[in-house]
Amino acid sequence: GQNIDQPTEMTATEGAIVQINCTYQTSGFNGLFWYQQHAGEAPTFLSYNVLDGLEEKGRFSSFLSRSKGYSYLLLKELQMKDSASYLCAITGFQKLVFGTGTRLLVSP
Amino acid sequence: DTEVTQTPKHLVMGMTNKKSLKCEQHMGHRAMYWYKQKAKKPPELMFVYSYEKLSINESVPSRFSPECPNSSLLNLHLHALQPEDSALYLCASSQVQTSGGNNEQFFGPGTRLTVL
8 A cells, every 4th residue: 555644734935945854664665756736737747756766856855765755845945836736746656646635725 | 828727617507417427639639538626625536538448447436437539639428417416527638658758737727617
C-alpha cells in the first residue's frame, strides 16, 4: 500500500520562503511529482524528481531523498497568486497516488 | 496542443438519470485516467486506460462505466448515481509509464457533478 503525508495547512507572507514537506511509504516508486491546484481548477505540474537531490525551476525547487521517503517543495519570493493547494504524488505501477495536500495561504 | 478538454463543465442529475462525461486530448498520449475529487481532498484515481485498454479499476462501483473509443477520447458513463457521488471529476492523460520516465499527467479542467 501507500501512505503519503503532508501538512494540512500553511501560512506565509508575501515575499517570504516556504517549505512544504511530503513523507511517504510505498511499495512501488518510479518518481515523485509536485502539482499546484487553485480552488475549483485542475492540478498543474510543478516538478518531477526521480533521483535524489534538488531540482530547481525558477522560484520553485523540489528535493527528494528516496532512502528517507521524503520530499519537499520550496517556494521563494512568495506572491499572492501562490495561494493554492500543493499536492505531492507518487508514481509507480501505472498509478499516480496523491498525498493529502497542503493548502498554502499567502498574506500581504 | 497541450490541452485536455472535458465536457460538460457542470452537470446536475437525478439518481435515475443516465449521463456521460467526455474527455479529449490531442497530445498523442496513450494513457488516460479518471479521478474523483471531493472538496478539500486530493484527487482519487478511479480508472486507468493504457493503449485504449482498461488497465486499472480502483474498485469503482459499477454505476460508473468508463469507455475509451479511441486514443484521443475517454468517456465516463453514469447511471443510478447517489448524492455522495457529487464531486469534481477530473480526466488526465500522459505518456504510458516507463521506469524512471517523466510521465507527467496533464489534467483537464474537470466536470463538477451534482447528484440530487
